[in-house]
Amino acid sequence: MPPVIKTEDLSKSFGKTEALHHLTFEIQKGEIVGLLGPNGAGKTTTMRLITGYLKPSSGRIWIEGEDMAQAPMAFKGKIGYLPENSPLYNDLTVHASLQFAAAIHLIPKNERKEAIRAVMEKTRIADVAHRLVGHLSRGYRQRVGLAQALIHNPSLLILDEPTMGLDPKQIIEIRELISSLGGTSTVILSSHIMQEVHALCHRLIIIHKGRMVGDETPKGDVKNLEEMFLRLTDS
Ligand SMILES: Nc1ncnc2c1ncn2[C@@H]1O[C@H](COP(=O)(O)OP(=O)(O)OP(=O)(O)O)[C@@H](O)[C@H]1O
Numbered sequence: 001m002p003p004v005i006k007t008e009d010l011s012k013s014f015g016k017t018e019a020l021h022h023l024t025f026e027i028q029k030g031e032i033v034g035l036l037g038p039n040g041a042g043k044t045t046t047m048r049l050i051t052g053y054l055k056p057s058s059g060r061i062w063i064e065g066e067d068m069a070q071a072p073m074a075f076k077g078k079i080g081y082l083p084e085n086s087p088l089y090n091d092l093t094v095h096a097s098l099q100f101a102a103a104i105h106l107i108p109k110n111e112r113k114e115a116i117r118a119v120m121e122k123t124r125i126a127d128v129a130h131r132l133v134g135h136l137s138r139g140y141r142q143r144v145g146l147a148q149a150l151i152h153n154p155s156l157l158i159l160d161e162p163t164m165g166l167d168p169k170q171i172i173e174i175r176e177l178i179s180s181l182g183g184t185s186t187v188i189l190s191s192h193i194m195q196e197v198h199a200l201c202h203r204l205i206i207i208h209k210g211r212m213v214g215d216e217t218p219k220g221d222v223k224n225l226e227e228m229f230l231r232l233t234d235s
């Protein structure tokens with residue numbers, strides 16, 4: 001079976017800023033991979049390239065063995081994406097925003113009701129179904145963003161700081177949810193919280209100033225991970 005994601009010499013520049021420099025990695029089915037790096041390392045840029053929201057300046061991406069440059073739209077159905085600061089429509093109710101998400105993910109009309117019900121249960125937002133998104137607390141907004149990313153049961157989930165702004169109880173819930181997806185879905189998430197990636201991820205790809213500086217399995221104490229992170233990103 002081909003890797004779910006393979007990148008080769010992936011680079012991205014914004015004008016004179018080289019945000020990513022020759023990134024090469026493979027991610028296998030069922031892996032939960034943490035993308036780790038300081039602010040500005042290139043995590044969000046990597047995710048935007050893999051989801052097709054940005055085009056690479058050079059290099060290639062294959063999703064399940066197929067070259068993304070050949071058919072960028074064909075991958076949308078396979079990917080669930082929670083962008084950084086999950087942008088949402090404040091004037092819609094939670095239910096209406098999920099109807100919208102179901103429609104853009106091309107879920108057949110007769111399956112939408114059940115898909116919405118199931119994802120609201122999974123992300124525990126059924127109790128706010130009829131509230132306006134703009135009136136929700138940050139944690140609930142994040143869960144709505146996650147529900148939108150999950151609604152079509154994607155085989156690849158890309159989550160940019162999924163627990164940002166959540167309280168400790170919500171963090172545990174989201175962590176358990178992500179954990180339960182591993183094995184069947186493939187998950188890439190970015191985070192600044194060491195305990196989180198240590199507890200959740202099978203593997204850590206560490207990037208710093210647009211370059212991959214580490215590809216590690218979290219083991220030992222979370223302190224070891226902190227020390228390693230500081231060492232790899234100390235320049
Ligand atoms: N649209 C853009 N235009 C210009 N520069 C950009 C753009 N997007 C990202 N960059 C630059 O690319 C680099 C990587 O940014 P990126 O957002 O990928 O970092 P990050 O690892 O996600 O950081 P953070 O932890 O702060 O979210 C930064 O130098 C950033 O300023």
Ligand SMILES: [Mg+2]
Nearest residue numbers: 043044045084
């Ligand atoms: Mg980012």
